Amino acid sequence: MKVICLQENLKFILNITQNIIGRNLTLPILNNVLLQTENGRLKISSTNLEVGINTWVSGKVEKNGVITCPAKVLANFVNNLPNKKVELEVKNNTLTIKCENYKANLNGLPADDFPIIPKIEEDPLVELKSGVLRDALLKVVGAASLSESRPEITGILFKFDKRELKLAATDSFRLAEKIIFETNKKSEDVKSLIIPQKTVQEIIRALGEKETDVRICLSASQILFDGGDIQVISRLIDGQYPDYQQIIPKNFSTQATIDRSELLSIIKVAAVFSNKTNSINFSLNNNELEVLSQDPELGENKSKIAAKIQGKKIEANFNYRYLLDGLANIGTKQVFLGLNSDSSPAIIKPIGDESYVYLIMPIKAN
Amino acid sequence: MKVICLQENLKFILNITQNIIGRNLTLPILNNVLLQTENGRLKISSTNLEVGINTWVSGKVEKNGVITCPAKVLANFVNNLPNKKVELEVKNNTLTIKCENYKANLNGLPADDFPIIPKIEEDPLVELKSGVLRDALLKVVGAASLSESRPEITGILFKFDKRELKLAATDSFRLAEKIIFETNKKSEDVKSLIIPQKTVQEIIRALGEKETDVRICLSASQILFDGGDIQVISRLIDGQYPDYQQIIPKNFSTQATIDRSELLSIIKVAAVFSNKTNSINFSLNNNELEVLSQDPELGENKSKIAAKIQGKKIEANFNYRYLLDGLANIGTKQVFLGLNSDSSPAIIKPIGDESYVYLIMPIKAN
Numbered sequence: 193m194k195v196i197c198l199q200e201n202l203k204f205i206l207n208i209t210q211n212i213i214g215r216n217l218t219l220p221i222l223n224n225v226l227l228q229t230e231n232g233r234l235k236i237s238s239t240n241l242e243v244g245i246n247t248w249v250s251g252k253v254e255k256n257g258v259i260t261c262p263a264k265v266l267a268n269f270v271n272n273l274p275n276k277k278v279e280l281e282v283k284n285n286t287l288t289i290k291c292e293n294y295k296a297n298l299n300g301l302p303a304d305d306f307p308i309i310p311k312i313e314e315d316p317l318v319e320l321k322s323g324v325l326r327d328a329l330l331k332v333v334g335a336a337s338l339s340e341s342r343p344e345i346t347g348i349l350f351k352f353d354k355r356e357l358k359l360a361a362t363d364s365f366r367l368a369e370k371i372i373f374e375t376n377k378k379s380e381d382v383k384s385l386i387i388p389q390k391t392v393q394e395i396i397r398a399l400g401e402k403e404t405d406v407r408i409c410l411s412a413s414q415i416l417f418d419g420g421d422i423q424v425i426s427r428l429i430d431g432q433y434p435d436y437q438q439i440i441p442k443n444f445s446t447q448a449t450i451d452r453s454e455l456l457s458i459i460k461v462a463a464v465f466s467n468k469t470n471s472i473n474f475s476l477n478n479n480e481l482e483v484l485s486q487d488p489e490l491g492e493n494k495s496k497i498a499a500k501i502q503g504k505k506i507e508a509n510f511n512y513r514y515l516l517d518g519l520a521n522i523g524t525k526q527v528f529l530g531l532n533s534d535s536s537p538a539i540i541k542p543i544g545d546e547s548y549v550y551l552i553m554p555i556k557a558n
Numbered sequence: 559m560k561v562i563c564l565q566e567n568l569k570f571i572l573n574i575t576q577n578i579i580g581r582n583l584t585l586p587i588l589n590n591v592l593l594q595t596e597n598g599r600l601k602i603s604s605t606n607l608e609v610g611i612n613t614w615v616s617g618k619v620e621k622n623g624v625i626t627c628p629a630k631v632l633a634n635f636v637n638n639l640p641n642k643k644v645e646l647e648v649k650n651n652t653l654t655i656k657c658e659n660y661k662a663n664l665n666g667l668p669a670d671d672f673p674i675i676p677k678i679e680e681d682p683l684v685e686l687k688s689g690v691l692r693d694a695l696l697k698v699v700g701a702a703s704l705s706e707s708r709p710e711i712t713g714i715l716f717k718f719d720k721r722e723l724k725l726a727a728t729d730s731f732r733l734a735e736k737i738i739f740e741t742n743k744k745s746e747d748v749k750s751l752i753i754p755q756k757t758v759q760e761i762i763r764a765l766g767e768k769e770t771d772v773r774i775c776l777s778a779s780q781i782l783f784d785g786g787d788i789q790v791i792s793r794l795i796d797g798q799y800p801d802y803q804q805i806i807p808k809n810f811s812t813q814a815t816i817d818r819s820e821l822l823s824i825i826k827v828a829a830v831f832s833n834k835t836n837s838i839n840f841s842l843n844n845n846e847l848e849v850l851s852q853d854p855e856l857g858e859n860k861s862k863i864a865a866k867i868q869g870k871k872i873e874a875n876f877n878y879r880y881l882l883d884g885l886a887n888i889g890t891k892q893v894f895l896g897l898n899s900d901s902s903p904a905i906i907k908p909i910g911d912e913s914y915v916y917l918i919m920p921i922k923a924n
Contacts, residue, residue: 296830458660
């Protein structure tokens with residue numbers, strides 16, 4: 193193999209591919225990237241057996257070939273080179289990297305031992321802009337469960353529904369749903385898939401840095417996010433995602449419109465006295481939101497802000513962290529808060545944007 | 559006590575005072591700050607028994623008084639308040655904080671149990687600008703030893719010498735010296751003090767944020783850095799600082815002028831293959847600096863950059879981390895490198911700035 197490409201391009205691609213690589217002691221080849229020439233370009237791949245990434249760098253291929261070598265070492269070396277032409281040459285399982293007066297010989301491993309990243313050749317289910325996908329995923333990814341006791345909610349639901357793509361995640365204490373209305377979905381078929389949280393984090397990172405079109409393709413047990421020069425391929429999570437839509441309330445006995453930044457402040461202030469339960473008390477009445485919190489050792493907080501309130505007086509306790517998580521995904525100046533009782537789900541939504549909803553379960557008072 | 563002050567001012571001061579507070583389980587009052595009125599202002603103090611900080615906030619004192627309360631909780635609460643007037647009121651060992659519609663009651667402890675921060679009333683040894691002091695301390699503080707086996711080099715040397723203030727730190731592998739030429743030192747007396755590294759880090763943080771005049775005053779076993787509204791008081795380290803000046807070479811068999819950013823790049827690139835010893839090999843000859851590094855498992859690097867070299871051909875091994883630390887303290891475009899042998903100290907200096915010198919011991923080849 194002999195390939196010449198620009199340091200900047202190589203650096204960009206290596207930092208994307210090495211991201212999913214941990215420190216694998218039982219299968220050391222997983223610490224490596226696979227470099228190979230393909231149709232006049234350099235292809236670089238990585239995998240952790242759950243997610244795989246393929247990337248392509250343009251450059252000049254002078255001789256075809258293939259090698260695998262330690263991802264972190266290669267990326268560290270290339271990161272610190274000047275932004276000039278880099279020459280990569282393979283001889284006897286050694287990768288020689290030259291750039292101006294910098295030169296390294298990197299010990300490689302035979303490419304035959306590198307795990308195969310599945311190929312998906314099916315037609316795309318849907319195609320959308322990387323920026324739109326990234327922003328939507330960011331709004332739900334944090335709500336997925338971290339506990340393996342219910343594997344189906346450790347992933348993000350992708351529901352291809354008529355012309356829309358619905359994304360949802362929950363850990364049973366809170367739930368986030370984001371709808372991408374504008375896709376160029378080809379069929380009206382409904383299809384539901386569960387994608388691991390780590391894969392979604394990888395898509396956010398790998399496909400979010402460059403504005404491009406992303407095609408989503410599906411095989412029996414794998415999904416492909418194809419951004420042209422960057423592909424993310426992942427296994428799917430088996431199982432039935434809970435029918436969450438039935439628990440999202442549509443009507444509320446109390447609903448409030450609140451300034452988002454004031455709401456953030458009052459929650460953060462109350463959090464200081466929320467003790468180990470993270471619990472803070474919301475009380476809505478007379479166009480005022482009062483927030484109480486108490487810690488037997490430290491002291492107590494009682495703060496209030498103005499709110500436009502319709503409906504009856506209500507009180508409920510919330511985990512302040514879940515409230516902050518939800519508000520972090522809302523960019524509008526005003527926020528909608530809807531409640532029905534101190535033990536049924538409450539809703540936070542941006543005002544004037546029907547694509548996002550965040551549901552939060554109150555903490556039951558003892 | 560009843561005091562009214564601006565949130566912004568109180569926040570600034572609380573974040574400085576709480577910085578030295580850890581999580582002390584044996585003496586819980588050390589987790590607290592002391593709030594007291596003093597000459598019409600609010601004084602806030604903290605101590606970890608090694609370093610103490612006094613700060614003053616202007617505001618309106620409506621009633622004199624004193625209390626201590628948990629530093630982190632108070633700072634967290636105040637940080638999240640709007641930038642409006644804050645009212646602090648003490649009743650029965652409870653501190654009530656009010657700001658617009660925000661209100662908290664914070665449980666305090668009696669002020670009598672708070673450790674006394676020593677007072678230093680001596681005339682200042684020297685007075686200088688906080689920015690000048692901060693920049694100088696930043697250039698030496700990282701070189702102090704972290705090992706307690708030789709306590710005297712765990713601190714930073716302050717040598718008040720004629721009209722100058724010399725600062726030095728070493729861990730016996732490398733040494734940094736910075737001279738502040740322009741002080742308004744009153745006497746020509748020579749006085750050497752050793753100040754704990756943590757105190758110096760505190761001075762950098764506490765006194766660096768606001769341009770002010772800093773007076774340095776001395777008692778028998780304590781030193782005071784007095785920046786007006788902010789004071790840092792610290793114990794001194796006993797012992798005799800090594801006579802380091804005799805080991806800084808003045809003449810060199812080889813000396814080179816090198817572009818700083820190129821030197822940084824070549825060291826970082828070589829570091830990738832430096833293995834566990836962090837050792838990289840410098841070779842100076844024919845107006846070229848060649849850097850070699852080798853890792854039996856990963857591979858090897860051989861890179862070179864142009865350098866203006868006078869004197870004989872020379873080779874030496876260095877710990878790349880120490881080289882990077884030294885270069886990080888040099889801001890000039892060109893750097894001087896002076897060597898005498900592969901086992902005697904080398905020197906890095908900014909070109910055109912005689913106030914700073916960084917000495918580094920080569921690693922002996924096996």
